[in-house]
Amino acid sequence: MTRRVSCPTLIGRSAELERLDAALTQAQNGSSVLLFVSGDAGIGKSRLVTTFTEHARRRDALVFTGGCLDLAEGAAPYAPFVAALRPLAYELTAEELGHVLGEAPRELGALLPELCGRPPARRDGAERGRLYELALGLFQRMAALRPAVLVLEDLHWIDPASADLLALLGANLRRAGLLVIGTYRSDEVVRGHPLHGTVLELERSGRAERIELSGLSRDEVAAQVAGILGIRPAVRQVGALFARTEGNPFFVEELVAAGPTPNEVPASLREVLLTRVERLAPETRRVLRAVAAIGRVGDEELIAAVTGLPPESLDDALHEAVAHRLLVVTDDGYDVRHALLRDALHTELLPGERSRLHRAVATALEKYGPSAELARHWHAAGDADRALSGFVAAAAAAQASYAWAVALAHYERALRLWPEVPDAAARTGMPYAELLGRAAEVATAAGEVDRAARLAEEAMGEVDPVAEPTRAAGLWTLVGRIRWVTGDLAAACAAYDKAIALLPAEASARERARVRGLQGHALMIQCRFRESVASCREAVEAAAAVGARDIEGHARNTMGVSLAMLGEMTNGLAELAEALRSAKEREDAWEVGRAYVNYTEALLWAGDWAKAAELGMEGVGICRRLGYGRTTCMCAAGNTLAALIRLGRWSDADRLVDDVMDIEAPPWQRWGVTLAMAELQLRRGDSDGARRHLATLAEITGRTDDLDLASSYHACRARLAILEHDLTAARGHVRAGLDVIRGSEFIRIGPELCAAGIRAEAGLHGDAAPLLEESRAMLAAMPKMPEPEAYGLQAEAEATRTADPDPALWRSVTALWEELGETYRAAYCRTREAEAILAVRGPREDAVEALRAAWATADALGADALRPEIENLARRARLDLVPAAEEPAPVEEPVPGLTARETEVLALLSSGRTNRQIAETLFISERTVGVHVSRILHKLGVPNRGAAAHLFRASN
Numbered sequence: 001m002t003r004r005v006s007c008p009t010l011i012g013r014s015a016e017l018e019r020l021d022a023a024l025t026q027a028q029n030g031s032s033v034l035l036f037v038s039g040d041a042g043i044g045k046s047r048l049v050t051t052f053t054e055h056a057r058r059r060d061a062l063v064f065t066g067g068c069l070d071l072a073e074g075a076a077p078y079a080p081f082v083a084a085l086r087p088l089a090y091e092l093t094a095e096e097l098g099h100v101l102g103e104a105p106r107e108l109g110a111l112l113p114e115l116c117g118r119p120p121a122r123r124d125g126a127e128r129g130r131l132y133e134l135a136l137g138l139f140q141r142m143a144a145l146r147p148a149v150l151v152l153e154d155l156h157w158i159d160p161a162s163a164d165l166l167a168l169l170g171a172n173l174r175r176a177g178l179l180v181i182g183t184y185r186s187d188e189v190v191r192g193h194p195l196h197g198t199v200l201e202l203e204r205s206g207r208a209e210r211i212e213l214s215g216l217s218r219d220e221v222a223a224q225v226a227g228i229l230g231i232r233p234a235v236r237q238v239g240a241l242f243a244r245t246e247g248n249p250f251f252v253e254e255l256v257a258a259g260p261t262p263n264e265v266p267a268s269l270r271e272v273l274l275t276r277v278e279r280l281a282p283e284t285r286r287v288l289r290a291v292a293a294i295g296r297v298g299d300e301e302l303i304a305a306v307t308g309l310p311p312e313s314l315d316d317a318l319h320e321a322v323a324h325r326l327l328v329v330t331d332d333g334y335d336v337r338h339a340l341l342r343d344a345l346h347t348e349l350l351p352g353e354r355s356r357l358h359r360a361v362a363t364a365l366e367k368y369g370p371s372a373e374l375a376r377h378w379h380a381a382g383d384a385d386r387a388l389s390g391f392v393a394a395a396a397a398a399q400a401s402y403a404w405a406v407a408l409a410h411y412e413r414a415l416r417l418w419p420e421v422p423d424a425a426a427r428t429g430m431p432y433a434e435l436l437g438r439a440a441e442v443a444t445a446a447g448e449v450d451r452a453a454r455l456a457e458e459a460m461g462e463v464d465p466v467a468e469p470t471r472a473a474g475l476w477t478l479v480g481r482i483r484w485v486t487g488d489l490a491a492a493c494a495a496y497d498k499a500i501a502l503l504p505a506e507a508s509a510r511e512r513a514r515v516r517g518l519q520g521h522a523l524m525i526q527c528r529f530r531e532s533v534a535s536c537r538e539a540v541e542a543a544a545a546v547g548a549r550d551i552e553g554h555a556r557n558t559m560g561v562s563l564a565m566l567g568e569m570t571n572g573l574a575e576l577a578e579a580l581r582s583a584k585e586r587e588d589a590w591e592v593g594r595a596y597v598n599y600t601e602a603l604l605w606a607g608d609w610a611k612a613a614e615l616g617m618e619g620v621g622i623c624r625r626l627g628y629g630r631t632t633c634m635c636a637a638g639n640t641l642a643a644l645i646r647l648g649r650w651s652d653a654d655r656l657v658d659d660v661m662d663i664e665a666p667p668w669q670r671w672g673v674t675l676a677m678a679e680l681q682l683r684r685g686d687s688d689g690a691r692r693h694l695a696t697l698a699e700i701t702g703r704t705d706d707l708d709l710a711s712s713y714h715a716c717r718a719r720l721a722i723l724e725h726d727l728t729a730a731r732g733h734v735r736a737g738l739d740v741i742r743g744s745e746f747i748r749i750g751p752e753l754c755a756a757g758i759r760a761e762a763g764l765h766g767d768a769a770p771l772l773e774e775s776r777a778m779l780a781a782m783p784k785m786p787e788p789e790a791y792g793l794q795a796e797a798e799a800t801r802t803a804d805p806d807p808a809l810w811r812s813v814t815a816l817w818e819e820l821g822e823t824y825r826a827a828y829c830r831t832r833e834a835e836a837i838l839a840v841r842g843p844r845e846d847a848v849e850a851l852r853a854a855w856a857t858a859d860a861l862g863a864d865a866l867r868p869e870i871e872n873l874a875r876r877a878r879l880d881l882v883p884a885a886e887e888p889a890p891v892e893e894p895v896p897g898l899t900a901r902e903t904e905v906l907a908l909l910s911s912g913r914t915n916r917q918i919a920e921t922l923f924i925s926e927r928t929v930g931v932h933v934s935r936i937l938h939k940l941g942v943p944n945r946g947a948a949a950h951l952f953r954a955s956n
Contacts, residue, residue, distance in 0.1 A: 006253050006325060007227030010051045012220040013044065016211050020052045023179050024061060027147040032173040036155075036199055038186045039213030041340055042250025045183040048213070049151055052181075056149045061179075062091060062142065067153035068162070069296050070339065076372055077161040077403030080152040081111050081135070089115055092145070100141045103625050104589070107134050110401035128161070128402035128445070130589070130627035132168045137627070139169065143178040154339070155184035155195050160405035160446075161398075163194035170202040171664045186212065194405075215247025224249060228256050250338060257325070270344045277345065280324065283309055283317040288326060291336055292345035293357040296373070299333035305364035306357065355381050362386070370394065372410065379413075384420040385427060391417065392428045392435070395442070404446035411439035433462035433471065437478055444482050452482050465502055470511070473502040477515050484522060492522045510551065513542035517555040524562045527707045527746035532562040550591075553582045557595050564602035565745070567783020572602055593623040593632025600639035605748065607786035607820055609643040613652075616640025620656070630665040638672015645680050648823040648861055653680055667700050671709055678716050682723060683824055685864030685944065690720050707746040711737045715749060718756045722763075723865055730760040738774065750778035751791035758798040768799045790816040790825070797832065805836035807846070824866070827857035831870050838877050848879050855881050855912055862946035871914040881912040895955065897939050905932040910949035 010017075016037075023033040037045045053063045066084030069076060076082075088097060101108065101116070109116040110131055142148050152158075152166070169180060189195050202208035216224065221242045225233040245251035258275050277285055290306040291298050298306075304314050318334065321327040326341065327334045336342040349357065362377035375390025395410035418424045418432060425431050430438075436459035443452035456479050465472035480495035496519035503512055520535035536559035543552035557579035564572030576599040583591035596619025603612035616639050623633035637660045644653040657677060667674070678693035694717060701713045714737030721730035734757035741747050754775035761768040775795040779788060794813045800806045810833035817826040834850040837843065851874055858866040874881050895903045901922075908918045915933065919926040933945065942948050 007224045007249075009227060010044075010047055011224045011227065011249070012216050013048050013051075013213075016048055016213065017052060017055075019209075019211060020048075020181070021055065024056055024059060024147065024149065027061070027143070027149070027177050027179040028059070030177045032143070032176045032178045032180070034170045034173075034180045034202060034208040035182070036208060036210040037181060037183045037213065038189070038210055040187060040248060041185050042248045042338065043213045043215065044249045045213060046153060047249070049153070049181055049183060053149060053151060056179075060146060062146060062148040063151070064088075064091075064148065065151040065153065068155060068157035068159070070154070070157045070342075077159050077398050077401050077406045078111055078165065079159065080155070080162055081165065082113065084150055084152065085112055086114065088112065088142075096145055100138055100145070102134065102137050102141065104134055104627060107131060107627060108138065110403070111135055111138075128164075128404065129630050131402050132165050133624075133629045134627040135165060136168060136172055137625075139173060139178055140176040143173075143176045147177050147179070149179045149181065152180070152182045155182045156188040156193070158184075158195050159403065160194045161401070161403035163198055166195075167198040167202065168664065170198070170207050171205075172662060215245070216249060216252075217247065218242045221245070221247055221252055224252055225256055228253065250340070270347075274344055274348060276324065276326065280320055280326075281317065283307075283313050284320045287314070287317040287321055288336070289345055289349060289353075290357060290361075291327065291334060292342045293349070293354070294361055295342075295376075297330050297332045297335045302361070302364050303334065306360045359383065371397070372406075375410070375413075379417075384417050385423075388414055388417040388421050388424060389427050392430075395438070399438075399442055402445075404442045407442040408439060408446055408448065408451075411435065411442060415439065431462070433459045433475070436462065437475060440478055440482070444478075444485055447485075449482055449486050452485075453479075456482060469502045469504045470507055473499040473507070473511075473515070476502060477518065480518060480522070484518075489522050489526045493519060493526070493528075496522065509542045509546045510548045513539045513546075513548055513551045513555070516542065517551050517558065520555060520562075521558045524558050525706065527565070527744050529562040529565045529745050533559055533566070536562065549582065549586060550588060553579055553586065553588065553591050554594075556582070557591060557598055561598040561602050564605055565748070567785065569602070569606050569783075569785075573599075573606070576602055589626040589628065590632070593619070593626065593628045593636070596620075596623060597632050597635040597639065600636060600643070604639060604642060605785060605787075609646050609821055613640055613643035613647060613649070616643060617656070620660070624663075629660075629663045631669055634660065634663060634665045634670045634673055638670070638674075638676055641673060641676035641680075645676060645683070646824075647821050650680060650683075650861060667696060671697055671700065675709075675712055675716060678720075682716070682719055683861070683863050683865050685723070685866075685868075687720060687723050690716070690723075694720065707741055707744055708749075710740045711746070711749045711753070713737075714740065715753050715756060718753070718760070722756065722760060725763075727760040727763045731757060731764065731766070734760065734771075747778045747782055748785065748788050750782075751775045751788045751795055754778075755791045755795040755798055758795050762798060762801045765802065768802075772796065772799045786816070786820055790820065790822070794825075794829065797829070800836070801832070805839040807833050807836040807840065807842060810836055823857050824861060824863055827854040827861075827863065827866055827870075830854035830857075831866070831873065834877075835873060838873075844877075844879070847877065851879060852881055852912075859912065859946050859949060862944060862950075864944045864946060867946065875914050875916050880917070881914070895952065898936060902932055902936050902939075905929060906936050906948060906952050909933065909936075909945055910952040 020035065023035055026033050037049060039045055053065065056063055064084040064087065066080040066082065068080050088100070092100060105116050107130065139148070139150070158166070166182065173180070184195060189199065199208070199210070203210060218238065222233060222238045225238060225241065241252055241255055245255065254276070277288060286307050286309065287303060290303055294302065294306065300314065300318070304311070307314065309317065318327065322329060322334075326337055328337050336345070346354070358377045359381035362374055362381055362383070365371070365374045365377065370390055370393030372394035375387050375394050378390050379387035391410045391414040395407045395414065398407035398410060414428070414435060418435070421427060428435065436455050440452045440455035440459060443449070443455060456475060460472070460475050463472050463475060476495050476499035480492045480499065483489070483492035483495055496515055499515050500512070500519070503515070516535050516539035520532045520539060523532035523535060536555040539555035540552050540559065543549070543555065556575050560572045560575030560579055562572070563575060576595060580592065580595035580599060583595050596615065600612045600616040600619065603609070603615065616636050619636040620633055620640060623629065623636055637656060641653050641656060644650070644656065653676070657673070660673060674693050674696055678690045681689035681693065694713065697709070697713050701710050714733045718730045718733035718737070721727065721733060734753050737753045738750065741750060754771045757771045758768040761771065772795060775792050779792045782788060790813065793809070793816060797806065797809045797813050800809060810829050814826050814829040814833060817829060830850045831854045834847040834854070837847040837850065851870055855867065855870045857863070858870060871881070895906060898906065904922060905918055908921055913921065915926050915929045919929045922929075936948055937944070940948055940951055942951060
């Protein structure tokens with residue numbers, strides 16, 4: 001008969017359980033919570049979490065538990081998530097399961113292999129990001145059914161891919177009703193560990209909390225020992241145990257289970273662990289050593305194969321090991337009770353014994369096919385030949401699951417083993433150069449671009465371009481992709497040129513088309529549109545000849561936007577429409593998203609902002625559902641916001657911003673959204689908000705050769721400087737923006753920059769002639785497109801302000817903007833028209849009409865950047881913005897929350913009166929009016945005068 005070796009109840013930890021219980025309540029209320037439970041080995045992390053999950057199930061929560069595996073060099077990507085999600089099929093109904101898996105279930109194969117099968121192979125650069133976003137949607141939908149608890153144990157063994165996915169969950173799951181609990185050993189998660197940075201960043205940002213477990217108190221140790229022994233322990237025994245274990249519950253259990261010794265407490269815990277093992281039957285010890293070598297849960301068939309024990313002896317050994325609490329029974333088989341015991345058992349193995357055990361495990365696992373685990377065992381057994389093949393196969397499997405860092409680690413282990421295997425090329429089915437190339441590819445995807453470049457360089461040294469031109473061309477194509485990732489687009493194009501030059505005449509048309517398509521894409525991003533079109537046309541012809549519809553679609557997509565930028569709008573839009581149709585037909589999710597981005601960009605250039613907004617809204621939703629929220633969704637959102645802002649649909653823009661703000665996309669993917677948000681804040685007169693958005697773009701602007709980003713940034717900064725009356729700074733940003741685009745094919749923003757620059761020069765009494773000439777030259781050099789034409793005419797009008805004001809010219813500019821639907825720019829030009837009329841002493845009624853129209857537009861939009869300028873001009877010219885017939889009726893009842901006087905002020909404000917006009921009407925000072933207006937905005941909780949006026953009119 002065996003004694004109990006653990007306490008049947010959880011001792012202490014009441015505060016920690018309360019915190020976990022409170023977190024579950026938060027999840028039930030719809031808020032997601034991420035908690036890390038950390039502490040030393042044996043401190044009771046798993047016991048605490050297990051006790052809590054039992055309670056969570058009683059509260060009707062879904063509970064999913066998975067753990068990381070200590071497979072050392074055989075790390076399995078996404079292991080904790082795969083294990084946790086495995087029970088989904090029987091926890092949910094078929095209808096619920098279909099809803100949770102979403103619209104792209106096959107893409108989740110890396111996390112749900114039993115349910116979804118193997119994910120499709122893709123060549124684009126966003127596969128892992130898409131998997132993570134689809135996983136995010138899965139957890140959101142799962143938690144929407146009912147509160148869910150996701151437990152991830154032993155995160156100190158987490159693989160890099162799982163660490164990245166955990167970071168994404170922590171950063172994005174805020175309103176999903178999901179409680180994520182991760183446990184790890186504090187002393188093993190140090191700088192450089194995959195989890196270290198994730199924990200620090202999530203804690204710093206307030207998106208995660210950490211519960212650090214310390215040892216039990218002396219009284220708690222006494223209670224634990226009493227629970228184990230069934231009697232109150234002696235005071236001396238408790239004191240000795242507490243001193244030796246420092247309250248570590250696992251250590252206490254093991255020392256009590258070891259029984260009395262001459263020294264009362266053994267010299268080391270490992271001796272204690274092994275002392276317990278040595279008391280068992282030989283067959284039981286053999287089973288324990290085998291399970292320790294297996295390194296994870298082993299079923300009876302695997303344990304029998306490794307130990308060689310007959311069924312009856314195996315059963316007896318397993319019974320004894322379980323009875324002594326050295327093995328535990330799991331859903332999948334048997335596992336060593338604690339990692340410390342596994343370490344102790346494995347460390348005590350003799351070298352020959354260790355090698356034989358790992359060889360037996362590997363032999364038994366071979367029937368299941370190649371895996372990282374199998375490779376690890378062959379390596380531990382000293383079989384370099386089989387380990388090499390195993391690591392190559394494991395790398396390929398990790399690569400298919402988008403676990404780039406894991407795949408790179410396996411490829412690098414294979415590279416280290418290569419010299420030890422005489423027939424390495426035959427065993428792996430590839431030459432050394434190809435293995436280097438594969439490692440470089442996954443290093444690129446993992447963001448290890450320096451490492452990728454070194455691997456590619458080494459691979460090129462292994463290839464004779466004369467003897468193997470096709471392989472050499474492939475490596476140059478790889479170098480091009482690496483340079484693309486680093487943002488060195490010129491170097492990427494040069495590498496593609498070398499690849500094309502090396503491709504022999506007999507090279508496949510598909511390969512030639514692929515390289516030409518990649519080259520065309522890089523050229524397009526560099527705004528080398530003519531070269532891009534030429535490269536893409538060759539790619540389309542070659543791809544169409546061999547039926548490579550994926551490559552053809554990619555090239556048409558690129559060619560369409562390049563043609564549009566060159567002014568061949570009809571052909572460009574036709575190519576983009578075909579690219580979108582073809583991508584949808586092929587179910588090529590990445591190209592679908594890319595087509596929406598390029599199509600909306602071309603429509604913006606064409607001035608068809610309504611269609612750009614409509615198509616963009618559709619694209620944003622589709623891209624997000626397909627799992628590309630961090631990439632093409634953000635780019636499409638940027639274009640859509642630009643269209644909505646131009647059209648004056650600012651409330652729609654606000655809603656779109658709210659929809660995408662929870663997406664944690666990198667700055668270079670969300671720059672279009674950030675720039676649009678800055679522009680919207682500028683138009684609303686919020687210079688501080690605009691400056692904050694632009695600050696996030698400043699760093700990437702300085703290290704990119706993306707002409708669109710850099711020039712657009714400087715244009716927006718110039719407008720901010722004008723709003724803040726810093727005309728010298730505005731002049732500097734205009735010059736910087738023009739310097740970016742001069743000599744390139746991307747000059748469409750030139751007239752816009754020149755118009756802003758001439759406006760600044762007018763205020764500075766500077767010389768506008770050079771900018772005006774540059775604007776004219778740019779317009780002459782580019783195709784005739786509506787927005788640049790409008791800005792060009794505006795530049796002409798701006799140049800007349802100080803010398804010879806021309807109201808008719810301003811009316812012409814206004815007409816262009818109104819035709820485009822740009823009401824904000826039209827209102828600005830009407831203001832300038834009124835200013836010009838007054839300057840040349842034209843009819844005052846014409847000036848009044850222009851100002852009233854401008855003020856009505858600014859008021860309707862909430863354009864507080866423009867409204868003060870209109871009001872100041874009206875005040876200086878003594879023009880009334882409100883016709884006498886439209887005097888506001890007296891307000892008999894005060895607005896709730898406002899005084900009678902504040903209500904009077906609000907009524908006059910809502911009719912378009914300036915502060916001075918309100919003061920004159922009410923016979924109070926202008927300063928007093930300003931105080932009243934500030935109080936009104938505060939009491940109503942609105943950001944500006946326009947919003948207050950809308951609220952007043954709506955309530956009356």
